[in-house]
Amino acid sequence: MRFYLTTHKRHWVRLTDVPLFLKSEHFVQAVKLPEARGRYAVDSGGFSELQRHGRWTRTPQQYVDDLRRIWECVGPYDWAAPQDWMCEDLIIHGGKAGPLTFVGTHLSVAEHQRRTVANFLELRSLAPDLRIIPVLQGRTIPDYERCRELYERAGVDLTQEATVGLGSVCRLQSTREGAAIVTAMAAHGLRLHGFGFKTLGLARVGHLLASADSAAWSSHARYRPSLPGHTTHKNCANCLPYALRWRTHVLSAIPAWHQPSLDGRTAT
Template sequence: MRFYLTTHKRHWVRLTQVPLFLKSEHFTSAANLHPALGRYAIDSGGFTELQRYGRWTRTPRQYVQDLRRIWECVGPYDWAAPQDWMCEDLIIHGGTAGPLTFAGTHLSVREHQRRTVANFLELRSLAPDLRIAPVLQGKTVADYEHCLTLYDRAGVNLAVEPVVGLGSVCRRQSTREGAEIVTALAAHGLSNLHGFGFKTLGLGKVGHLLASSDSAAWSYHARRRPPLPGHTHKNCANCLDYALAWRTRVLAGLPSQTGAPA
């Protein structure tokens, strides 16, 4: 399993060879981009888009232009997420969670799934040369199996795709329900799953069934601890040294079958 370190610090791509996971908008807002030293993958920023606006504000053509600029300036990425539609209750119905206010899409899970598949097909049509990964969305095991069927009806064999993202599970990844979803999809022959936002507990349960995962939990942890010795900032929530040390500890604590290459 490959374990991507999620960060909003785009310049880290030239500082470490550890696999990084970054949002596309953190690159598109930059005047200058630097070549990556190691592997990286691109998040579309869908959670933030839908949380704030209840819809996508970037068109597929704009997103493809962004991805192409990143590819050309930073270097080939492992894969990029599509403009998918998450199925968490807050995303669909709206509301508040801590400091965040969710606009709500006020659409059904089925409609989110339909739009997710349709967007992937459009992006692949617009840019067949770019590595854009399909993503499965849903709430229950049956939902994810329905989403798999939608791809199959569209002629997309997920079992042979290099990467298949598993969405809307990061807040359930350590639960029995989250484990059941991953296990059920693996039973459908998907050995190429990427678990979005999987942390230690979730990886301990089903990490052996994932091809890759990502996590930004290091920053959350760092905000609640004093900075590393010799560091002068208030905390290490934006610190590469802390992030790398955290990643090393996480991987060392996982069962051997879930160990990730650097």
């Protein structure tokens, strides 16, 4: 299981060889892009897009152009997420969660799944060389099974994909429901990536995932004292040493019988 450290700091790709996970928009905004020192993967930023707008504001062609620039300037990435449609209640129905306002798409789960599969097919047609992965979306196990079948009917054999994203389980990851969803999809022989998985989720189902990512280190740091000697900032919410220490702690808390090595390679 490879564990990606999620960050909005694009320059970190040249500072560490620990696997990183970054939104494409953080690269797009840069005039000059840093060359990656280690592995990284690219998030499409779908949660923010749908939270703010209730739709995608970038066309598939624009997204492909962005991904191609990242590939050519930063270096080949492990994979990039598609412009998928999350199925959380807030994304669909709208509302507030803390400081965030969700406008809502006001579409059905089934329509979100249809659009997710259609987008993947379009992106792969536009750029078959860019390692764009399929993502499963849903709310319940039958939903995820239906999404898997949509790919199957479209001629996509998910068992042959190097990575299959598992969306909309971030808030369920540490629950029995979330574990049941991961278990059900892994039973099909899929090499799953768990978006936004933290300690409890990894302890439950980390052995069923090919990879996972998390940005929880940042909020964790925001409410704790800065590391000794870090006197130039109020907290370590944007601090690479803190993030690396947090990642080591998370991985060391995973049960030893399915623990990955700290650099992201499978332990032997």
